[in-house]
Amino acid sequence: MLIATILSAWLQYGADGEPHARAVVSGAACPAARADEKLLAMERRAAGGPGFDDVVCDVAIPKDAKRVAVDARALPAPAHDPRTIVVLGDTGCRISLVLAQGCNDPSAWPLPANARAIAALHPDLVIHVGDYLYRERACPALSACSGSPHGDNAFAWQADWLRPAAPIFANAPMLMLRGNHEECSRNGPGWFRYLDPHASTACKDTTDPYAVDLGTLRIVAFDSAVAEDQGVNDDHGPIYRRQFAQARALAIGASEAWFVTHRPPYTNGDERDAMGDALQPFDAVLSGHIHLFGAVDVDGQPPLVINGEGGTRLDLNYASFLGLAMGKLHAAGTPFGEARFGFGVYRRTNAGWTVSLRDPGGVERAVCVLAKRSVHCERVE
Numbered sequence: 001m002l003i004a005t006i007l008s009a010w011l012q013y014g015a016d017g018e019p020h021a022r023a024v025v026s027g028a029a030c031p032a033a034r035a036d037e038k039l040l041a042m043e044r045r046a047a048g049g050p051g052f053d054d055v056v057c058d059v060a061i062p063k064d065a066k067r068v069a070v071d072a073r074a075l076p077a078p079a080h081d082p083r084t085i086v087v088l089g090d091t092g093c094r095i096s097l098v099l100a101q102g103c104n105d106p107s108a109w110p111l112p113a114n115a116r117a118i119a120a121l122h123p124d125l126v127i128h129v130g131d132y133l134y135r136e137r138a139c140p141a142l143s144a145c146s147g148s149p150h151g152d153n154a155f156a157w158q159a160d161w162l163r164p165a166a167p168i169f170a171n172a173p174m175l176m177l178r179g180n181h182e183e184c185s186r187n188g189p190g191w192f193r194y195l196d197p198h199a200s201t202a203c204k205d206t207t208d209p210y211a212v213d214l215g216t217l218r219i220v221a222f223d224s225a226v227a228e229d230q231g232v233n234d235d236h237g238p239i240y241r242r243q244f245a246q247a248r249a250l251a252i253g254a255s256e257a258w259f260v261t262h263r264p265p266y267t268n269g270d271e272r273d274a275m276g277d278a279l280q281p282f283d284a285v286l287s288g289h290i291h292l293f294g295a296v297d298v299d300g301q302p303p304l305v306i307n308g309e310g311g312t313r314l315d316l317n318y319a320s321f322l323g324l325a326m327g328k329l330h331a332a333g334t335p336f337g338e339a340r341f342g343f344g345v346y347r348r349t350n351a352g353w354t355v356s357l358r359d360p361g362g363v364e365r366a367v368c369v370l371a372k373r374s375v376h377c378e379r380v381e
């Protein structure tokens, strides 16, 4: 049997609510995982195929494990009662027909710096709110992305997420959401292969919401990859109405619940149409998709915090858009927006959470209080 070389390994929450060790390996056989003194056989999640010459392995890990490893590589232990949670999103380096981000320039594409700064905090949990792979075209000549791989394949996934995320993987368990860049017509096959939390690796447009219980906090993860930003897709209506009802049921009984998704549900037609009162049991809604850090209170709904500032070229003028894009919903007060690269550090307080926007150097640039179904932010000069 060929000995596997571990290319990437991490701990992530599955749709079963359990922590799982995942590993991307070269070679045919999956390595063994270890949880405390117990050896666990990893199952082959995905074999090699066109564009993907690696093997992906997975095994559920007991929630109370203190020491976790894949082969000789130590992984972080599962979260218990998280006090510090980092949220980042929209992290890939954008190479499209019209735009080439400087993937080789750390100031133009700061995901590697963000990942190091996040790892240095040793958070109890890291949530990625989606959009990992933006390298969709060949890098144009004489651009600062020269040599970049592109397409939905192992090289591009390694370059845009798996390699830069290594410091996070070594330090914190993860919960990963799916973005629109991971829909089936884009990079869905790679998403299902490496990161999707469900057991099946077949690409589907929509997947059902699931809950992860971490101490007194319940996180309900909602797949909004194919929701329409503008307008309403009639085919989506019945699906999202059912899934919002599922999400609502999952939140019932939790002492504190977050609805975590990629697209802000208040600003896209499909979800706004389908949600009804499904978000009422939630204390907060966390999303990405708009490439900035944003926060807004919404009349009659839980507050929204957007962490879309993780590395993809920023959307500079969306702060006011947040208030305008909500259709029949209304912003309570002025939406807060800061178009600056970084990530959000959520720290538990007696009343709720503080949210600190950090830049890729780890410096605090804004701070918010997220408590009692309301969010209020101030810039830090």
Ligand SMILES: [Fe+2]
Pocket (backbone or CB within 6 Å): 130, 131, 179, 180, 181, 262, 288, 289, 290
């Ligand atoms: Fe997005």
